[in-house]
Amino acid sequence: MLDTMTFTKAAGGICGALLVFLLGKWAAEELYHVDAHGEAAYVIEVESGEDVAEVEEVDFATVLASASVEDGAKVFRKCSACHKLEDGANGTGPHLYGVVGRDKGAVDGFAYSDTLASMDGDWSAENLSGFLERPSSYAPGTSMSFAGLKKVEDRADVIAYLDSLDD
Known part of the structure; x- marks a missing residue:
C-alpha cells in the first residue's frame, strides 16, 4: 500500500x-x-511587383571570358583533395588534366558512376559549369559528393584554370 x-x-x-x-x-x-504586440512603428512602402527591376542573367561565355586563372587555382584547392592534375594520375576522382573538351566518362582506369558513364557529349565549359554548380542535380546518382560552387565566377575561374593546364 x-x-x-x-x-x-x-x-x-x-x-x-x-x-x-x-x-x-x-x-x-x-x-x-x-508574439508581436501592436503595429510596426516604421512601415516601408513597397511598390507593386510589376515595376520591380528584374535581375539580369549574365551569359556564362561572358563570365568565362573575364575569368582569372590565378583565382581558379585558389578555388581548385577545394577539388584537390579528390582530383589530381597530372595526366593519368587518378585519385578518388578522375584526373582533370585536359578535362575541358574531353568526352564525359572517358578516363581509362577510372570507375565512373553509371550516371556519368552513360552520359553523352564532352565536358564543354558550359557542361562543366552546370556540373560544378551542383553535381547531384546535373548528374543524379553521381558518386561525387561535392556540394558545388554557387558563384558563377568561381566556376568560370576553375574552368579557366583547368583549361590552362593542358597543351
Missing part, C-alpha cells in the same frame, strides 16, 4: 516540476517576445 508521505512527495515533485516548467516558459516569452 501507498502511504500518505510517499504520495505527498510524489505529488509535490510533479507540482514542483510543473511550476519550474511554467516559470521557464514565462521567462522565455518575456525575453524573446514571441
Whole structure:
C-alpha cells in the first residue's frame, strides 16, 4: 500500500516540476517576445511587383571570358583533395588534366558512376559549369559528393584554370 508521505512527495515533485516548467516558459516569452504586440512603428512602402527591376542573367561565355586563372587555382584547392592534375594520375576522382573538351566518362582506369558513364557529349565549359554548380542535380546518382560552387565566377575561374593546364 501507498502511504500518505510517499504520495505527498510524489505529488509535490510533479507540482514542483510543473511550476519550474511554467516559470521557464514565462521567462522565455518575456525575453524573446514571441508574439508581436501592436503595429510596426516604421512601415516601408513597397511598390507593386510589376515595376520591380528584374535581375539580369549574365551569359556564362561572358563570365568565362573575364575569368582569372590565378583565382581558379585558389578555388581548385577545394577539388584537390579528390582530383589530381597530372595526366593519368587518378585519385578518388578522375584526373582533370585536359578535362575541358574531353568526352564525359572517358578516363581509362577510372570507375565512373553509371550516371556519368552513360552520359553523352564532352565536358564543354558550359557542361562543366552546370556540373560544378551542383553535381547531384546535373548528374543524379553521381558518386561525387561535392556540394558545388554557387558563384558563377568561381566556376568560370576553375574552368579557366583547368583549361590552362593542358597543351
